[in-house]
Amino acid sequence: MNQRRNLLGQLYLGAFLLYLFVPLVIMGGAAFNDNRLPSIYPWKGFTLRWFSDLFNDQVMWTSLVNTILVALAVVVISLPLGLAGAILVNSISGKVRGLLYGLLVAPILMPGAVIGISTLLFWNQFSVPSGLHLSVLGQVSYIAAFVMLLVLARLQSFDPALEEAALDLGASHGQVLRRILLPHLYPALGAGAAIAFFQSIENFNVTLFTRGTSNTLTVYVFSKVRSGITPTINALALILISVTIVCAIWYEISRRRAERRALALERA
Structure with a gap:
């Protein structure tokens, strides 16, 4: 019985991995197919022309730079807003907490088109023209909620006695925040920054309505x-996936080295 269960588990895991990675392999293979359609069938020969066309496509590179700049701005704004919201929600109780939590999480449930149009109409009342700055503000309005949820979950494991002890010993509230609370929240803040960055990069609906005449990668x-569409998109996607895999491997190696150093210090 256990052998059959293990076999079914392995078959499910294999099917799940195939479901995840086969489309990526097909997408990457199309970047090397000498066919104007982004597909691997029919195979018309190996070529690198799509990578050459990609590097010569200045509009695409400008869109990519705009996308990264917008994503970095979203991270810079979303982190303090999400942190402040999580601390505020965690510090109150009762019905007010539930109401405030619902209001802060509500933007996640709204369609992106509604957020984009609302952002555009709101700032037009103040004669603010559309552009990438409005894309940043529109994305922050719901991405900050993701950061808040991650930080709020991390706060559940924080011991308030540490904060009270530090205050009793003469520490200021700023010192408690910098030296006790923030070090405990660093993992959640790091995860929130990563989620905010990638949520911004893949955003389409909000950016489409607020970008003005500027282009981002998804809009382009x-x-x-x-x-x-031509396989230059496949070439760009393959490069982005390769960079992501390299960064993930580097992060895992760094994490394991840090764990080994921590164990060595404990043993010493």
């Missing part, structure tokens, strides 16, 4: 799909 890819 959408315009290429309407006018005729």
Whole structure:
């Protein structure tokens, strides 16, 4: 019985991994196919022309730079807002806490198109023109809620007695925040920064309504799909996935080295 259960588990895991990685392999293979359609069938020969076209596509590179700049701005703004919201929600109790929590989480449940149009209409009342700055503000309005949820979950494991002891020993509230609370929240803040960055990069609906005349990568890819997509998109996706895999491997190696150093210090 256990052998059958293990076999079923392994088959499920294998099917799940195939479901995840086969589309990526097909997408990457299309970047090397000498065919104007982004597919691996029919195979018309190996080529690197799509990578050459990609590096010569200045509009795409400008869109990519805009996307990264917007994502970095979203991270910089979302982290303090999410941190402040989590600390505020965690510090109160009763019905007010539930009401405040619902209000702060509500933007996550709203469609991106509604957030984009609302952001555009609101700032137009103050004669603020559309552009990437409005894209940043529109994305922050719901991405900060993701950061807040991560920090709030981390706060559940924080011992308030540490804060009270530090205050009793003469520490100021700023010192308690910097030296006790923030070090405990660093893992959640790091995860929140990563989620905010990638949520911003893949955002389409909010950016489409607020970008003005500027392009981001998702909007540019959408315009290429309407006018005729080529495998240069596959080449760009393959490069981005390769960079992500390298960063993930580097992070895992660094984490394991840090664990080994920590164990060595404990033994010493």
